[in-house]
Amino acid sequence: MNIAIIVGSLRKESYNKRIAEFLIKRYDGKYNLEIVSIDKLPLFNEDIEDDPPVEVIQFKEKIKNSSGVIFVTPEYNHSIPGVLKNALDWCSRVDRVLVRKPTFIIGASNGNVGTARCQSHLVQVLNSPGVMALNMPSTHVLIPNVQDDFDEEGNFTNERTINYLDKIMNKFLKWIEKNRD
Numbered sequence: 001m002n003i004a005i006i007v008g009s010l011r012k013e014s015y016n017k018r019i020a021e022f023l024i025k026r027y028d029g030k031y032n033l034e035i036v037s038i039d040k041l042p043l044f045n046e047d048i049e050d051d052p053p054v055e056v057i058q059f060k061e062k063i064k065n066s067s068g069v070i071f072v073t074p075e076y077n078h079s080i081p082g083v084l085k086n087a088l089d090w091c092s093r094v095d096r097v098l099v100r101k102p103t104f105i106i107g108a109s110n111g112n113v114g115t116a117r118c119q120s121h122l123v124q125v126l127n128s129p130g131v132m133a134l135n136m137p138s139t140h141v142l143i144p145n146v147q148d149d150f151d152e153e154g155n156f157t158n159e160r161t162i163n164y165l166d167k168i169m170n171k172f173l174k175w176i177e178k179n180r181d
């Protein structure tokens, strides 16, 4: 089963990207997880939506071919990072590759509320008529103070969160099967 991961931070040393890489390693052999990069997407422009640059075509193709999408994102200024919103705007038009796509959200931040505000905005966008993704109910993985969750070698070490992620990944897989057309 191919599952796409969209990381909402372009930062090289992003904690969210490191958590996405942790997921890929931990569930290797069980799920085919892949980070689908949004780094090269141009800013959305309706003038070019019917004939977009190759980066957009390749990005949308990967999302279309996935059985589900996991968002792993920081919160920027109490909302969704602009780069992530841009990617969702591309997805919301023409072939609308997120329609009925099972998704869930993981978010890590330096602050105490662990991306809660970003996640509620993201759910709102996922529910919009253009995007119309399915978001797994009652599943918000909030990782506050993420800077404390890595050891000196850069390994993600928060056992409580890791156990929770194991449960959620299992639940997500079952939920995807349930939502197949």
Ligand SMILES: Cc1cc2nc3c(=O)[nH]c(=O)nc-3n(C[C@H](O)[C@H](O)[C@H](O)COP(=O)(O)O)c2cc1C
Pocket (backbone or CB within 6 Å): 009, 010, 011, 013, 014, 015, 016, 017, 073, 074, 075, 076, 077, 078, 079, 108, 109, 110, 111, 112, 113, 114, 115
């Ligand atoms: C532009 C900007 C806005 C931010 N706004 C918030 C915020 O609203 N809430 C929060 O908890 N952290 C905020 N932060 C801090 C991020 O949680 C922190 O930089 C985090 O490491 C970003 O995720 P990353 O490591 O995956 O890049 C902000 C950081 C930046 C660069």
